[in-house]
Amino acid sequence: MINQENAPKNGKPLQVNVLRYDPESGGAPYWQTYTVPRRRASRVLDVLEYIQDELDPGLGYRRHICHNLVCHSCYVNVNGHARMTCQALIKPDVAEIRIEPYGDFVPIRDLIVDYAQPR
Amino acid sequence: MLQNAGVKKTDVLVVGTGGAGCRAAIEAAEYGADVTLVSKGVLGRSGTTNMAEVVYAAAIGHGDRQDKPRYLFEDTVVEGHWIGDQRLVKLLADESAKTVYDLERYGLPWYRMEDGRHYYQLPTPGHRYDRGVHYNESTGSKMQDALVAEVKRHDDIHPLNDILVVGLMVDDGRIVGASAIDLKNGQLVLFETGAVIVATGGAGMMYQVTDMEHGSTGDGIAMAYRAGAQLIAPEMHQFFPTAFVHPETLRGIIVTSSNLWGFGLRLYNARGERFMERYFPDKKENVPRDVLSRSIFQEILEGRGTEHGGVWLDASNIDGWEYLRRERARSYVWPTKLGVNTERFEIAPTYHFTMGGIRIDTDCQTNVEGLYAAGEVVGGIHGANRIGGNALPECMVFGAIAGRHAALHARRNVALPQSTVKDEHRRLTDLLETPERLELRPKDALNTLKDIMYRHVGIVRSAQGLEEGLEKLHRLEAEDLPRVGVGPGKVFNWEWIWKCELLGMVEQAKLYTQAALMRTETRGAHFRSDFPQTDNVKWLRNIVVQKVAGEVCYQTEPVELSYLNPATYQAGRE
Numbered sequence A: 001m002i003n004q005e006n007a008p009k010n011g012k013p014l015q016v017n018v019l020r021y022d023p024e025s026g027g028a029p030y031w032q033t034y035t036v037p038r039r040r041a042s043r044v045l046d047v048l049e050y051i052q053d054e055l056d057p058g059l060g061y062r063r064h065i066c067h068n069l070v071c072h073s074c075y076v077n078v079n080g081h082a083r084m085t086c087q088a089l090i091k092p093d094v095a096e097i098r099i100e101p102y103g104d105f106v107p108i109r110d111l112i113v114d115y116a117q118p119r
Numbered sequence B: 001m002l003q004n005a006g007v008k009k010t011d012v013l014v015v016g017t018g019g020a021g022c023r024a025a026i027e028a029a030e031y032g033a034d035v036t037l038v039s040k041g042v043l044g045r046s047g048t049t050n051m052a053e054v055v056y057a058a059a060i061g062h063g064d065r066q067d068k069p070r071y072l073f074e075d076t077v078v079e080g081h082w083i084g085d086q087r088l089v090k091l092l093a094d095e096s097a098k099t100v101y102d103l104e105r106y107g108l109p110w111y112r113m114e115d116g117r118h119y120y121q122l123p124t125p126g127h128r129y130d131r132g133v134h135y136n137e138s139t140g141s142k143m144q145d146a147l148v149a150e151v152k153r154h155d156d157i158h159p160l161n162d163i164l165v166v167g168l169m170v171d172d173g174r175i176v177g178a179s180a181i182d183l184k185n186g187q188l189v190l191f192e193t194g195a196v197i198v199a200t201g202g203a204g205m206m207y208q209v210t211d212m213e214h215g216s217t218g219d220g221i222a223m224a225y226r227a228g229a230q231l232i233a234p235e236m237h238q239f240f241p242t243a244f245v246h247p248e249t250l251r252g253i254i255v256t257s258s259n260l261w262g263f264g265l266r267l268y269n270a271r272g273e274r275f276m277e278r279y280f281p282d283k284k285e286n287v288p289r290d291v292l293s294r295s296i297f298q299e300i301l302e303g304r305g306t307e308h309g310g311v312w313l314d315a316s317n318i319d320g321w322e323y324l325r326r327e328r329a330r331s332y333v334w335p336t337k338l339g340v341n342t343e344r345f346e347i348a349p350t351y352h353f354t355m356g357g358i359r360i361d362t363d364c365q366t367n368v369e370g371l372y373a374a375g376e377v378v379g380g381i382h383g384a385n386r387i388g389g390n391a392l393p394e395c396m397v398f399g400a401i402a403g404r405h406a407a408l409h410a411r412r413n414v415a416l417p418q419s420t421v422k423d424e425h426r427r428l429t430d431l432l433e434t435p436e437r438l439e440l441r442p443k444d445a446l447n448t449l450k451d452i453m454y455r456h457v458g459i460v461r462s463a464q465g466l467e468e469g470l471e472k473l474h475r476l477e478a479e480d481l482p483r484v485g486v487g488p489g490k491v492f493n494w495e496w497i498w499k500c501e502l503l504g505m506v507e508q509a510k511l512y513t514q515a516a517l518m519r520t521e522t523r524g525a526h527f528r529s530d531f532p533q534t535d536n537v538k539w540l541r542n543i544v545v546q547k548v549a550g551e552v553c554y555q556t557e558p559v560e561l562s563y564l565n566p567a568t569y570q571a572g573r574e
């Protein structure tokens, strides 16, 4: 967890499965798996930021957000449940998580949905 | 070639959907204009307005019957260290009371006193009377919700999400339109309009640590400057002393409000020294905000900072914990909120408010006809320091003024010249369709910029540091920017967005740094270690910058003192 001094720095990495979608290629959504070190896996937001910054700059999720539980634009589905990424803490004993776009709105690309278009 | 989605005509274009933008749109619509309201994020979910936690300052006199707008006016001028434009401060002070009632009509249920009639007003540093109306430590987001609800009641306001405005178009000294990228499909959108209101907020993202929403990149300031508008007080930026620097996604978020230092929070540098004892043996951490910020910054700058560029904050065994848990649960109880399961974490001062910005007159118009501005993007109101609770009412007061004048100014016979459209199309295509071989990522250049600004144009400034900063900025511009490429894809390509923002931020950075170098004194948030005194003889002046015939032109102007003069002013309470 975020506990900086006792964080499990060497804990087993987290497997993150993300549902990708690229409207420009015309293809169907597909799953992609990333491996994220534990120390970058406190909140779901940390995980996404790590993936985009370090592994795959092409991963789409909203970045102009508050990081602080107030803007409500960071919703995704985590293991099938709607969650705010800045609020969703990941327990240290969890080995794998599944992230999909927030189901209530039409997807634009990857995890970015069109909040003006409810489904 | 970037795909051109064509031209949209509108009476008034409002850029930004925070407090100022929404309020402007409502007023313009009430004056009969057809309004297009765009955000680079989502209506109601973007901007810093949502993040404001507590106070909304207004001299309604419920906290203290003696309070009057003229005291709010005086406090704002004096605490702004005398360089705010008094005509604008007067508007803010006189009209903020009414906006409290406007917001209630839009749906904000302000906290009331036990009598159910009077509003509950909190004390706020810098205000001589209790003026902060509020709602449940989430005043900003309640205000944003109320404004969005009101926006939606108007058929003539057309909100558009995910529209990144990238240019303002001027013909013969007048606004004729704006260019934007629709992030949902990567196409160029052009707006043809005679009235644009810029309400794009502050520029915190230019700094390594900021508590603002992550789209706060000062785009409107850069665009207005490029379009020929004057900027005022570009050197004035406010910091808040204590925010997380680690973990990465909490970077910038405020750890504790400044009046909680009395509860026994302690600061240590990387060597384990309680360094505030060195600076202030008696008061230690319990000193004013700006002093605390400077001391922390000094420790970090002098190499005694932690791995992640902060100092340690120790919150173990504090007397106030139970109080915090009870009274400030939303804001300051970290474990339940953010999973910070420790009582020791790394903190540093965080960039909080952009005092400088676009210069406006009392109609919120800039020196470019048809170009209006409101909210944090505006400069010259708060002078050298903004007091708490004055930013949200600023959005309401000036949003309304801008909306009204833009609607009255709206002209139907605007024509976007074909040549302007073609030039803009070419400029953006060149910018975004970069050859694959360009190796630098926008993020890399952005990180360089943030480091330069935080280090050299931050809390403690000096000629040497500022000159070094300028040199680094010029190097960044000459050597790095031409190598910044973008990845493939058109739909919500973050590297497109960052590249557009980056160019504007580097442009702003140079102006901010040069202006900070010019002001050879200390005033409010502008602290010069080589000129530690305030110089009212030489510097009761504002720095104004403008692009004239392609060249940047700095000048200083005497402060406008039509109501209050520092030579004769005496503070008082009735």
Ligand SMILES: Cc1cc2nc3c(=O)[nH]c(=O)nc-3n(C[C@H](O)[C@H](O)[C@H](O)COP(=O)(O)OP(=O)(O)OC[C@H]3O[C@@H](n4cnc5c(N)ncnc54)[C@H](O)[C@@H]3O)c2cc1C
Residues within 6 Å of the ligand: B015, B016, B017, B018, B019, B020, B021, B038, B039, B040, B041, B042, B046, B047, B048, B049, B050, B051, B052, B053, B054, B055, B056, B057, B140, B163, B164, B165, B166, B199, B200, B201, B202, B211, B212, B213, B215, B216, B219, B220, B254, B352, B353, B374, B375, B376, B377, B388, B389, B390, B391, B392, B393, B395
């Ligand atoms: C943590 C924190 C706490 C605060 N607490 C208080 C408080 O208690 N009281 C108080 O009075 N003030 C407070 N403030 C200050 C206050 O919140 C802001 O100054 C104010 O909300 C700014 O509102 P705005 O409408 O000018 O800009 P914002 O709310 O930031 O809105 C900017 C809008 O412009 C859009 N935008 C930006 N660039 C573009 C572009 N290129 N194209 C299209 N759209 C664009 C954004 O998407 C957004 O919609 C606080 C600030 C922070 C950071």
Ligand code: FES
Residues within 6 Å of the ligand: A065, A066, A067, A068, A069, A070, A071, A072, A073, A074, A084, A085, A086, A087
């Ligand atoms: S990032 Fe704003 S609510 Fe999650």
